[in-house]
Amino acid sequence: GNLSEGDAALVARRERALGPAYRLFYETPLHLVRGEGVWLYDAAGEAYLDTYNNVASVGHCHPRVVAAMAGQAATFASHTRYLHEAVLDYSERLLATVPAALSHMMFTCTGSEANDLALRIAREHTGGTGIIVTENAYHGVTLAVSGFSPSLGPGVPLGEHVRTVPAPDPALGARTGAVFAAGVQAAIDDLTRHGIRPAVLIVDTIFSSDGVIPDPAGFLAPAAEAIRAAGGLFIADEVQPGFGRTGAGMWGFARHGVVPDMVSLGKPMGNGYPVAGLILRPEVVARFGAKGRYFNTFGGNAVAATTAAAVLDVIEDEGLIENARLTGAYLAEGLRTLATRFPALGPIRGAGLFVGADIVDGDAPDAALTHRVVNALRQARVLISATGASANTLKIRPPLVFARDHADIFLDRFETVLKALS
Numbered sequence: 001g002n003l004s005e006g007d008a009a010l011v012a013r014r015e016r017a018l019g020p021a022y023r024l025f026y027e028t029p030l031h032l033v034r035g036e037g038v039w040l041y042d043a044a045g046e047a048y049l050d051t052y053n054n055v056a057s058v059g060h061c062h063p064r065v066v067a068a069m070a071g072q073a074a075t076f077a078s079h080t081r082y083l084h085e086a087v088l089d090y091s092e093r094l095l096a097t098v099p100a101a102l103s104h105m106m107f108t109c110t111g112s113e114a115n116d117l118a119l120r121i122a123r124e125h126t127g128g129t130g131i132i133v134t135e136n137a138y139h140g141v142t143l144a145v146s147g148f149s150p151s152l153g154p155g156v157p158l159g160e161h162v163r164t165v166p167a168p169d170p171a172l173g174a175r176t177g178a179v180f181a182a183g184v185q186a187a188i189d190d191l192t193r194h195g196i197r198p199a200v201l202i203v204d205t206i207f208s209s210d211g212v213i214p215d216p217a218g219f220l221a222p223a224a225e226a227i228r229a230a231g232g233l234f235i236a237d238e239v240q241p242g243f244g245r246t247g248a249g250m251w252g253f254a255r256h257g258v259v260p261d262m263v264s265l266g267k268p269m270g271n272g273y274p275v276a277g278l279i280l281r282p283e284v285v286a287r288f289g290a291k292g293r294y295f296n297t298f299g300g301n302a303v304a305a306t307t308a309a310a311v312l313d314v315i316e317d318e319g320l321i322e323n324a325r326l327t328g329a330y331l332a333e334g335l336r337t338l339a340t341r342f343p344a345l346g347p348i349r350g351a352g353l354f355v356g357a358d359i360v361d362g363d364a365p366d367a368a369l370t371h372r373v374v375n376a377l378r379q380a381r382v383l384i385s386a387t388g389a390s391a392n393t394l395k396i397r398p399p400l401v402f403a404r405d406h407a408d409i410f411l412d413r414f415e416t417v418l419k420a421l422s
């Protein structure tokens with residue numbers, strides 16, 4: 001499809017007003033005006049199946065979440081320097097979903113800020129400055145955090161005290177954890193050799209930007225032990241896997257049987273309202289708290305906390321973790337069946353409604369074909385994107401209200417696209 005005259009004008013206005021750093025999805029950019037559940041609608045009223053948006057995690061514009069948000073916005077909308085129940089009710093409720101050792105919460109507006117704050121706290125607690133991340137990690141946009149987000153590419157330099165380690169290799173099976181931990185140990189040794197004390201190992205517990213690597217569950221434990229033995233902290237970035245997406249409880253780290261020192265939260269927390277934060281062990285934030293105050297104007301404001309609580313209500317009342325587990329398994333099974341018929345569709349990895357599907361040419365990653373698949377699906381009105389160091393992993397990550405019917409629509413259109421491009 002070609003861009004309409006109206007949409008071409010929007011593209012030109014974006015370039016003029018927003019400048020050169022913004023990127024649109026798709027060869028033919030989409031102009032969306034409305035969302036409901038797993039569906040997004042363009043200006044002409046066409047429906048697109050959203051298999052990608054993990055922010056609108058309980059469904060686009062969920063009426064219960066919108067009503068809670070609007071109600072609080074119309075009542076009291078101020079910050080955390082006044083007494084108010086909303087931020088406390090929410091914190092206590094969320095803290096009940098993590099191991100008891102994690103008993104404090106702090107609020108930000110974005111995942112980037114949460115990771116930036118985690119780093120400040122870790123530096124204060126450990127006295128170290130070294131940071132270890134995976135080779136294609138993404139953790140956010142601030143000066144410090146972009147410096148440990150290698151997926152931004154060589155144009156965005158890594159910080160001086162940052163070391164990268166190879167992502168876990170699921171092909172190693174039971175050895176995945178030991179090999180990943182050996183990489184972390186090598187990074188610790190390199191930091192130490194350069195006179196840098198390690199402060200943190202931070203990982204996205206589903207390794208989204210590294211290509212979606214959920215299994216074997218448990219593989220993170222030896223790496224978390226290694227960073228702690230070196231005096232550093234283990235931070236679980238739950239911005240992508242958190243809030244039930246993996247279908248195995250609320251948190252990605254729990255699948256690995258580890259208790260992090262800090263957990264960063266974002267995207268799905270407010271289903272679109274900007275609310276994010278950190279869950280922490282109290283001892284790691286003691287010195288930071290004694291030294292200075294922390295105030296984030298919008299972080300944890302009454303509307304944010306009330307909206308986030310409504311998201312938890314929906315996750316519970318609509319059984320979305322169970323749905324993620326069951327529908328995710330059904331979707332992955334459907335993809336594996338397709339993979340037996342289309343050689344371009346390689347290994348499928350997934351946990352709940354977070355599925356990665358590699359596009360390959362024999363054993364080699366095929367980024368060019370992946371790009372064509374993503375754009376052909378967009379023409380077939382299915383929204384998806386690709387990830388991974390080789391840009392050949394389809395990232396399938398729909399709102400958690402995705403049902404079997406939606407999985408069937410996706411599989412049907414995906415099959416048509418694979419036929420056309422094979």
Ligand code: PMP
Nearest residue numbers: 110111112138139140204239266
């Ligand atoms: N961590 C991870 C794993 C993310 O995927 C993202 C956002 N893509 C962030 C942190 C940063 O979150 P935000 O865009 O809200 O700053």
